[in-house]
Amino acid sequence: MAMTVPDSIDVTALKRDFPLLTGATMHGQPVVYLDSASSSQKPTPVLDAMQDLYETTYANVHRGVYELGAKTTDLYEAARASAARFIGAPSPSGIVFTKNVTESFNLLAYSWGRANLSEGDVVVLSTIEHHANLVPWLMLRDERGIELRYLTMAEDFTLDLSRLDELLDGAKLLSVTAMSNVLGTLPPVRQLADAAHATGALVMVDAAQYVPHLPTDVTELGCDFLGFTGHKMLGPTGVGVLWGREELLDAMPPFQGGGEMIRDVRLDGFTPNDVPWKFEAGTPPIAEAIGLGAAIDYLTTIGMDAVRTHEMQLTGYALQTLRDRFGDSITIFGPDDVTDRGGVISFAFDGLHPHDISQVLDQHGVCVRAGHHCAKPLMRVLGVGATARASLYLYNDESDVDALADALDKSAEFFLV
Amino acid sequence: MPGLEDLYREIILDHYRNPRNRGELAVPPAHRVEGFNPLCGDEIVLFVEVDDDGTVRDIKISGQGCSISQSSASMMSSAVKGRTVDEVRDLTRAFKAMMSIHESSLEKDGTEPDDDLNEVPDVKLGDLEALRGVVKFPVRIKCATLAWITLAQGLEETAST
Numbered sequence A: 001m002a003m004t005v006p007d008s009i010d011v012t013a014l015k016r017d018f019p020l021l022t023g024a025t026m027h028g029q030p031v032v033y034l035d036s037a038s039s040s041q042k043p044t045p046v047l048d049a050m051q052d053l054y055e056t057t058y059a060n061v062h063r064g065v066y067e068l069g070a071k072t073t074d075l076y077e078a079a080r081a082s083a084a085r086f087i088g089a090p091s092p093s094g095i096v097f098t099k100n101v102t103e104s105f106n107l108l109a110y111s112w113g114r115a116n117l118s119e120g121d122v123v124v125l126s127t128i129e130h131h132a133n134l135v136p137w138l139m140l141r142d143e144r145g146i147e148l149r150y151l152t153m154a155e156d157f158t159l160d161l162s163r164l165d166e167l168l169d170g171a172k173l174l175s176v177t178a179m180s181n182v183l184g185t186l187p188p189v190r191q192l193a194d195a196a197h198a199t200g201a202l203v204m205v206d207a208a209q210y211v212p213h214l215p216t217d218v219t220e221l222g223c224d225f226l227g228f229t230g231h232k233m234l235g236p237t238g239v240g241v242l243w244g245r246e247e248l249l250d251a252m253p254p255f256q257g258g259g260e261m262i263r264d265v266r267l268d269g270f271t272p273n274d275v276p277w278k279f280e281a282g283t284p285p286i287a288e289a290i291g292l293g294a295a296i297d298y299l300t301t302i303g304m305d306a307v308r309t310h311e312m313q314l315t316g317y318a319l320q321t322l323r324d325r326f327g328d329s330i331t332i333f334g335p336d337d338v339t340d341r342g343g344v345i346s347f348a349f350d351g352l353h354p355h356d357i358s359q360v361l362d363q364h365g366v367c368v369r370a371g372h373h374c375a376k377p378l379m380r381v382l383g384v385g386a387t388a389r390a391s392l393y394l395y396n397d398e399s400d401v402d403a404l405a406d407a408l409d410k411s412a413e414f415f416l417v
Numbered sequence B: 001m002p003g004l005e006d007l008y009r010e011i012i013l014d015h016y017r018n019p020r021n022r023g024e025l026a027v028p029p030a031h032r033v034e035g036f037n038p039l040c041g042d043e044i045v046l047f048v049e050v051d052d053d054g055t056v057r058d059i060k061i062s063g064q065g066c067s068i069s070q071s072s073a074s075m076m077s078s079a080v081k082g083r084t085v086d087e088v089r090d091l092t093r094a095f096k097a098m099m100s101i102h103e104s105s106l107e108k109d110g111t112e113p114d115d116d117l118n119e120v121p122d123v124k125l126g127d128l129e130a131l132r133g134v135v136k137f138p139v140r141i142k143c144a145t146l147a148w149i150t151l152a153q154g155l156e157e158t159a160s161t
């Protein structure tokens, strides 16, 4: 397929920043990494930032008077400021570091949820959510008797908005994904947020798949809370973010108790710290947050517009290639138009089980995810137990897609003799 | 390095393409039990009918899964039909042992287990031997054992009702 626009990223040059992508092998073959929706690979600047910290600067944060402690604290807080800029947050104080986006959801459900929701209160979710945006609310339902309502999926893999106002009627919170980790669907967050606010509900956005791949601005999205996770955006594991409007975070009770999160402790009580530290009990993931800061700098240098453009082109190439080569043998679960979706491509292939497909792909060095992708309710909607999923990122190019297609040919040969 | 042929032996592919004992049984007299593999979303539904004298009179399987879980279930159904519950228990232990799962690797007090407690029953696995290669692919062991664990649960439930 001829590209009319030059690609926005020089992938060959960029791959050199990722030691695993150029150095590692699987079963003696070079690695074709198509599982970034699960977790991304890490570039040298991120690895160096963490290594440098431990070798030259490391001490605990917010404690030591000595220089190392002060320097580490500065680096940690600078990472918070980077994260705020990266999502267009008005101030770093709205950025709470968590251990992953799952913890961001649990924080919100535990702290905001318990302070604001009681029996009969309504939270609106959707049927395409990741378990991280389902189970904490189900737990709260079991504990508090809140009511959960669900936006459903339309035929074209978008959210069905025809009953939106009805579902939002009387709701206190709408919590939805900005990009499905199974379908690639990009729900219209702004429209949803406006509708929710019109009925007095607050809005939480699961941006785990969005922030790594699209330019993000919380003001433009119009949400009140937003969560994302470091390891899917070139950062290390062990760090995530919950962003919240400061006045909302201020009014929320603490999540976990311990050091860091207090201003004063007496034997008969305590005074919590200011936000965001109020929500960061104990020693935080210091090196991880600093690594995430380095990942954000890396992505910022390339430019999120360039990342999005590259991924739209590559997703278009992938959809076209899979359809051209496999026709009716492949079913793709997700929107057709690349402007309506991200580079997550879930598919069913020739009646083969995703596990078996990915086992054959593994032998050819191709990493894809097979399973329910932590979205079991969505699997039931799709009428499958599992899907195979190839997901693209800035370091993938057409050769990766071609390798996937070649390996799919091999699995068909193997199983369908 | 283990290759695909170690995992997908011909007989496994045969059971996958032509699964034995697919379907459902009337409940009662049969007992219905479900098993899940939380890792990959595989689901299996077993219908098992046990005679008063403790013989597995009939077994049917429905649900969905990969070639390993489906073929393992298919082979299991052929292997247990007509056997007594005790024989099935021995077969299950022998199969799990082949999958490197031992019922009690350490005694509660932390000492090494008695040899004969951990002894694997001397039963012929027959076609089931074909699944031995799965051990080289540790992520897939759960696929191979799903049907067996579900059957064990079902038999336990029938015994207690």
Ligand SMILES: Cc1ncc(COP(=O)(O)O)c(C=O)c1O
Residues within 6 Å of the ligand: A037, A038, A100, A101, A102, A103, A130, A132, A133, A177, A179, A180, A181, A206, A208, A209, A229, A240, A374
């Ligand atoms: C949409 C979405 N939400 C939440 C998560 C959970 O991320 P984590 O496991 O880092 O908490 C994921 C990733 O698995 C995801 O894709």
